[in-house]
Amino acid sequence: MRIVVALGGNALARRGEPMTADHLRTNVRGACQALAGLAREHEVVITHGNGPQVGLLALQNLAYQDVAAYPLDILGAETQGMIGYVIQQELSNALVGEREVAAIVTTTEVDESDPAFERPTKLIGPTYSAQDAAEAAAEYRWTIAKDGGAFRRVVPSPHPLRIMQAPLVSTLLDNGTLVVCVGGGGVPVRTDSKGRQIGMQAVVDKDAASAALTADLGADMLIMLTDGDFVSENWGTPEQRDILTASPEGLSTMKFAEGSMQPKVEAAVRVAEAGGRALIGPLDRLDDLLARKVGTEIRSDVEGGVVFVGK
Template structure:
C-alpha cells in the first residue's frame, strides 16, 4: 500500500509547550515510534506542517536588525531542513535502520493571482495576548487573527497546483525508501514565462499539498493525523455529529472552519476524487484509525453520502 501521512502540529509541538529543540525532538520521537509499524510494511511518505516553526524563525530574523529579514520562502525551506532532519533521524532510529529514510526540500507550484494573497488565513508563529498582538501588528505590519483564546499572525495560503519533486519521490518509493517531504506544504513558487521558479511570500497548507502529492503519486491512502477523534458536522454546538464515513460529494456540501478543518476536508475530497481514500484522526490511535474504530474516512462509493458515529 502506498500511503501519504500528513503530520499535524501536535506531532511536532503540543499546544502551550515552549518551542524548543528538545521538545521538537521529543514529540517527533514519539510520533515516529507510532508510525514505525506502518513504515515497516508499506510505501510511506511523511509530510508535516511548519506553522509554529516558520513563525518562530521569522521572529528570530526580526530580532537581528543588521540585515534585512529573510523572506518567507527561504524560512519555509529552513523549516523543511530542520524538521525533516529530525524526522529522518528519529524514524531511522525507530526502525533500527531497517529502512532508509530520505528527507527532501520540496517546492509547491502556486498561481501568483491566487485570491489567497489578498486574504491571509494561515496561522503561523506563537500565540499572543490581544495587546501583544496589536503591538506586533503595528510594528511589523502583520495581519493578526484569533486562535482560540489568543491571537496569531496570519499569512497567505495559496492553493498548491502541483508538487515539483513528485517524480523524485516516486523514484525513491519504487526503490524501497521512505520519504519525508512537502514540509510546511512545500516552499510556494510560481513558474515564470521562461519556466523558472520564483519564491512566493506565503505558507502553503500542508494538508492540501499532501493531497496534491498523494493524487500525483496515485497513493492508496492519505492519512491526516490531528488531535481530534473525528471530523464533526456543526462542531462545538449542541447539534454536533461526528462523521465516520462520507463521500467526497457529501462532504463538499458541508461547511467547516477556514484555516482549521476546512483544508483537511478539502484535501480529503481531492484525494477521494482522484481514486484514493483519506483518513482523518488522532495520532495516538493510529492503529484504531487504520482499523476504522476511530476517525473519519472519506472515499467514493458511500451510498448513504454520510455515515455518522452512533451515540
C-alpha cells in the same frame, strides 16, 4: 500500498508548550514510534506542518537588525530542513535501520494570481494577547487573526498546483526508501515564462499540498493525523455529530472551521474524487484509525453520503 501520511502540528509542538529543540525531538520521536509499524509494511511518505516553527524563525529573524529579514520562502525551506532532519533521524531510529529514510526539500508550484495573496488566512507563529498582537501588527505590518482565545499572525496560503519534486519522490519510493518531504506545504514558487522557479511570500497549507502529492504520486491513501478522534458536524455545539464515513457529495453542504478542519476535509475530498481514500484521525490511535474503530474516512462510494458514529 503507497501512503502519504500528513503529521499535524500536534505531532511537532503541543499548544502552549515552549518551542524548544528538545520538545520538538520528543514529540517527533513519539510520532515516529507510532508510524514505525506502517512504515515497515508500506511505501510511506511523511509530510508535516511548520506553522509554529516558521513563525518562530521569523521572530528570531527580526531580532537581528543588521541585515534585512529573510523572506518567508527561505524560512520555509529552513523549517523543512530542520524538521525533516529530526523526522528522518527519529524514524530511522524507530525502525532500527530496517528501512532507508530520506528527507528532501521540496517546492510547490502556485499561481501568482491566486486570490489568497489578497486574503491571508494561514496561521503561523506563537499566540499573542490582544494588546501584544496589536503592537506586533503595527511594528511589523503583519495581518493578525483570532485563534481560539488568542491571536496569531496570518499569511497568504495559495492553492498548490503540483509538487515539483514528485518524480524524485516516486523514484525513491520505487527503490524502497521512505521519504520525508513537503514540509509546511513545501516552499511556494511560481514558474516564470522562461521556466524558472521564483519563491513566493506565502505558506501553502500542508494538507492541501499533501493531497496534491498524493495525486502526483498516484498514492492509494492520504492519512491526516491530528489530535481529534473524528471530523464532526457542528463541532463544539450541542448538535455535534461525529462522522465515521462520508463521500465528497455528502460533505458538500457541511461547514467546518476554516483554519483547522476545513483544509483537511478539502484535501480529503480532492483525494476521494480522484479515486483514492483519505483518513482523518488521531496520531495516538493510529492502529485503531487503520482498523476503522476511530477517525473519519472519506471515499467516493459511501451509500447515503454520510455515516455518523452510532448510526
